[in-house]
Amino acid sequence: MGMKKSVEIICRNCGADTLLQRDALYDGFTKTGEKLSCSSCGFEYASENEVPFKTKTAEPVIFTEADRSEAADVFDESENKNLCRYCANYIVNPFTQFCSKHKKEVQATDTCPQFEQAEEKQIGDGLL
Numbered sequence: 810m811g812m813k814k815s816v817e818i819i820c821r822n823c824g825a826d827t828l829l830q831r832d833a834l835y836d837g838f839t840k841t842g843e844k845l846s847c848s849s850c851g852f853e854y855a856s857e858n859e860v861p862f863k864t865k866t867a868e869p870v871i872f873t874e875a876d877r878s879e880a881a882d883v884f885d886e887s888e889n890k891n892l893c894r895y896c897a898n899y900i901v902n903p904f905t906q907f908c909s910k911h912k913k914e915v916q917a918t919d920t921c922p923q924f925e926q927a928e929e930k931q932i933g934d935g936l937l
């Protein structure tokens with residue numbers, strides 16, 4: 810049993826999104842190594858370190874769906890709503906971030922009991 814080893818590669822030679830071909834090399838009956846080659850073009854890789862494995866596309870899922878949605882809920886409820894950056898009194902300029910209500914410097918990620926929802930157009934208006 811066990812995990813099937815990933816053999817997907819992006820071939821350095823032909824550029825194909827393809828599979829690694831492994832052929833055991835024998836000296837008589839003794840396995841001396843493996844020949845690693847591209848199954849598309851046959852390009853031979855000197856060692857496993859040379860093989861351009863196609864990785865990081867199928868990371869194991871660490872969190873269950875339940876964990877994920879719980880975390881998202883917490884974030885929505887406590888983090889996202891009263892942030893100074895979304896407040897009508899939040900003023901940002903090149904030098905400081907300022908609360909016009911409390912006349913003090915704030916951080917975008919600060920929260921405030923006197924939060925006032927800013928006009929929606931200030932958020933994600935897509936200006937470039």
Ligand SMILES: [Zn+2]
Pocket residue numbers: 820821822823824825847848849850851852
């Ligand atoms: Zn190839």
